[in-house]
Amino acid sequence: MDMKEKILAIAQRLIQTRGVNGFSYADIAREVGVSKPSLHHHFPTKADLVARLMAHYTEQLETYLASVSEHQNTTIDKLKAYTALYRHTLDSERICLGGMLSAEALTLDAQILPLLRRFFDVQRQWLIKVLTEGTSRGELQLVGAIDQHACTLIAALQGALVVSRSAGSVEFFDHTVDGLLSHWY
Amino acid sequence: MDMKEKILAIAQRLIQTRGVNGFSYADIAREVGVSKPSLHHHFPTKADLVARLMAHYTEQLETYLASVSEHQNTTIDKLKAYTALYRHTLDSERICLGGMLSAEALTLDAQILPLLRRFFDVQRQWLIKVLTEGTSRGELQLVGAIDQHACTLIAALQGALVVSRSAGSVEFFDHTVDGLLSHWY
C-alpha cells in the first residue's frame, strides 16, 4: 500500500468515527508517520481529500451491489447482503461515510453535495430494482409503492448505525434490521 | 426571552444545522449581539452548553409524547403524531439534536453519552407502550417482536432526516414514513 492509499485509509476511518470537523491533518500525520506538509503534497486541501474519499466510497458500493446482484439469487438474500454491508460498518465501530458527511453537509465544500446525492441515489435505484424483481417473481408481497420501501430501508440502516453508537450496543441495529425485514418473509 | 434562553435557542439551531464541531462561541455571539466572554458567563464551557441543550431537548420530547398519549386516541394517530415531530424538524431545515450529537459522539464530553442513551430510550419505551396497546386492542397486527418495530421506527426517522438533507428534498422523508406505516393500516 503506497502513501496515498495509507493516507486515504486513515482519513476515512477518522471521518467515519469523528466526522470531518472532528479530525485534522495533524491526526493523520501522527498515525501515518509523516509531516503535515507531506499530506498537503498528496491532497492539497482537506476538501480535496474528503471529495476523493466520498467518490471512491460510492464506487466501492456500486461494485459491491453489482456483485450481490450477480451472486445472490433470491430477493431476500440480496436484501440480506445489503444489510450486511451496514452491519459490517457497525462491526468496525464506524458509521457510514455518506451518513456522516450528510450530517455535516452544511459545513462542507459545495463539491460534496452532488457526491452525497449520488451515493444515496445508487442505493435507492438498486433497491427499487431488487424489490421490483422480487415482487414480479412473487417472492415479496409489498404494500404500497416500491420506492417508499427503498427509502425506508436506506433511512433505517443509516439511522440504526448512528443510534446504535449511543444506545450502547449492536442490539439496536440488529433489532432494526429484524423489524425491517419481518414484513417480507 | 432572557439572554440565557436566547443563547440556548441559537446554539441549538447551530448544532442541529452544523454540528457541535461546526460552530463556535463567536457564531453565537454574532447572532445574539453580545461578546464571547458574556457567553462564557452563562455557560462556562461548550460542553456545559451542549449538555444543557441535550437534557432540555429530551425533557421537551417527554412532554410532547405524554401529550400525544393523552390526546390521541387511536394507535395510528399516536404514531402519526410521533412522525410529525420529526417532520417538523425537517421543516425547520434541521436534523435531530440527538442524531447530530450521536454522529459526533466520539468527539464530545463524556457527560453527553448517558444523555443520548436516555434520549433514545425514552422514544423506544414510549413506542413499545403504544405498539403493545395497539396490538392488544386489535388496531395493529405486527409480525415479529414489538421492540424490533420500535427500533425500526426510531432508526428510520433519524436516518430520513439526515438523508433528506442530501437526497435534495423532503420527498425522501415522506416516502420513508409512508413505507414505514404502510404495513400497519
Add this chain to the structure above:
DNA sequence: GTCTATAACGAGATAGAC
C-alpha cells in the same frame, strides 16, 4: 452581566531547502 484585551493552543495551508 457586560465589556476589552489577551492568553494559549490548534487549525489549514505555504515557502523553500534537501
Add this chain to the structure above:
DNA sequence: GTCTATCTCGTTATAGAC
C-alpha cells in the same frame, strides 16, 4: 516526496475593569 519553519486565522477560555 519529504522535511523544517512559518504564516495566518480561528478556537476555547480567562483576567480584570466597568
